[in-house]
Amino acid sequence: MIDLDISDGLAQVVLNAPSRLNAVNDGDLRDLGAAYDEAERAGVRALVLRGEGRAFCAGRDISGVDPRDDDVIGYLGGKVTPLLKRMAAFPAPTFAAAQGASLGVGLGLLIATDVVYVAEDAKIGSPFAALGATLDSGGHWLFLERLGAHKALDLIYTGRLMTGAEAVESGLFSRALPADELVSTTVEVARKAAVGATEAFLASKRLIQRLRDERLALWESVDLENAAQAALCDTDDYREGFAAFQEKRKPSFTGGRPAA
Numbered sequence: 001m002i003d004l005d006i007s008d009g010l011a012q013v014v015l016n017a018p019s020r021l022n023a024v025n026d027g028d029l030r031d032l033g034a035a036y037d038e039a040e041r042a043g044v045r046a047l048v049l050r051g052e053g054r055a056f057c058a059g060r061d062i063s064g065v066d067p068r069d070d071d072v073i074g075y076l077g078g079k080v081t082p083l084l085k086r087m088a089a090f091p092a093p094t095f096a097a098a099q100g101a102s103l104g105v106g107l108g109l110l111i112a113t114d115v116v117y118v119a120e121d122a123k124i125g126s127p128f129a130a131l132g133a134t135l136d137s138g139g140h141w142l143f144l145e146r147l148g149a150h151k152a153l154d155l156i157y158t159g160r161l162m163t164g165a166e167a168v169e170s171g172l173f174s175r176a177l178p179a180d181e182l183v184s185t186t187v188e189v190a191r192k193a194a195v196g197a198t199e200a201f202l203a204s205k206r207l208i209q210r211l212r213d214e215r216l217a218l219w220e221s222v223d224l225e226n227a228a229q230a231a232l233c234d235t236d237d238y239r240e241g242f243a244a245f246q247e248k249r250k251p252s253f254t255g256g257r258p259a260a
Contacts, residue, residue, distance in 0.1 A: 002031035004038060009194040009255075011039035011047040012187070018053025023061035024105055029079050033086055040091060045255045046194035047090060048187055049113055050097040056122070059104025076136055080105055084137065087112040088209070093193045093201050097186035098122055098164070099179055108137025110173070114205060117186045119179040122164030124172065126156045146171045197237040198255030203228040 003014040013035045015022035024032070039047055051057055060075070087094070087109070096110050099119040107124065110116045118124070126135040126143075135143075135156060143152035147170055155162070168176040177185055193201065207224055210216060216224070232238045237253045244251035 002028060002035050004035040006039060006042050006044060008191070009043075009045040010187075010191055011035075011042070011044040013039070013047060013049045015049075015051040015057055018051075018055075020061055020063070021055035021058035021101060022051040022053065022106070023058045023063075025061040026075075026079060028061075029083055033083050036086060036090055044194070045092050045196075045198045046190040047092060047094045048097065048190045049087075049094065049109065050183055050186070051099070053100075055100030055106075056096075056098035056102045057106025057109055058101045059106050080108065080137055084108050084112040091202060092198060093190070093196075093205070095186050095190045095193075097182050098173075099182055101161075103127060104135070104139070105137050107135075107139050107142070111138040111142050115189075116173040117175045117177055117182060117189075118164035118167060118173050119182045120163065120165040120176045121179060122167070122176075123161040124164065124167045125159065125161035127159045127161065129157065129159045142172065195253060196255070197235075197241060197251075197253045199235045199237060200232055203232060 001016045003012075003016045005012045005014070013032070015024070015028070015032075017023070017028070036047075094114045096113040096116045097118075098106075098110055098116060099122055101123045102110055102118070103123070103125070126139060128134055140152070143155060147155075151170075154160070162170070162172075164173075165176040167173055207221070207228060210224065211221055236256045237251075240253060241251050
């Protein structure tokens with residue numbers, strides 16, 4: 001079950017099936033995509049993804065899956081990957097608050113989110129060896145990119161789960177927080193982003209994605225930064241930011257698109 005709440009420019013998307021540790025089935029994937037679509041139509045300026053109960057998301061709900069006729073490519077390639085790409089392209093800053101287990105597809109949901117805060121005692125890793133399966137939803141990329149080959153394969157071979165604190169210390173995610181502060185802190189940060197300079201945030205989001213995916217060199221990156229800065233000159237928020245600085249007051253950003 002997926003819940004959506006929109007208030008003051010902030011969307012909160014909630015995985016709400018705590019009895020199954022928010023493990024997702026096909027219907028949940030459709031509903032999650034629909035929630036992001038609705039949030040985009042509403043013009044929100046930030047989004048928080050979180051899960052109810054003891055876990056963020058324990059991955060795919062395999063309780064009724066028969067491996068003899070499981071359409072893995074249809075599920076992962078046809079349903080999960082398009083959803084993750086859609087989440088990653090959301091046109092506003094996105095934040096995730098992850099407690100308990102974040103495994104498989106659940107880990108992929110975090111990879112597809114801009115900023116990830118985890119509970120200090122969260123559980124991150126690849127327990128799939130016990131199923132005769134392998135890590136999916138971008139997990140290999142994340143572990144190799146942030147941990148290196150030896151640590152990545154150590155986690156995969158052993159099935160050991162990192163704590164949230166260890167995951168942040170290793171560079172996987174943004175911040176580790178006490179579990180009882182996780183959601184409130186994440187929402188507070190997202191609310192501040194929701195009244196920020198949205199187009200400037202999106203310029204950086206696009207730049208980071210290109211640097212990651214295209215492996216751009218320093219001076220290529222500088223050229224892209226220059227072009228992004230020039231494009232922002234035509235936005236109301238850029239002009240408001242400069243005016244506020246010059247007038248020694250707090251800026252009031254509208255998050256608007258480039259002015260005509």
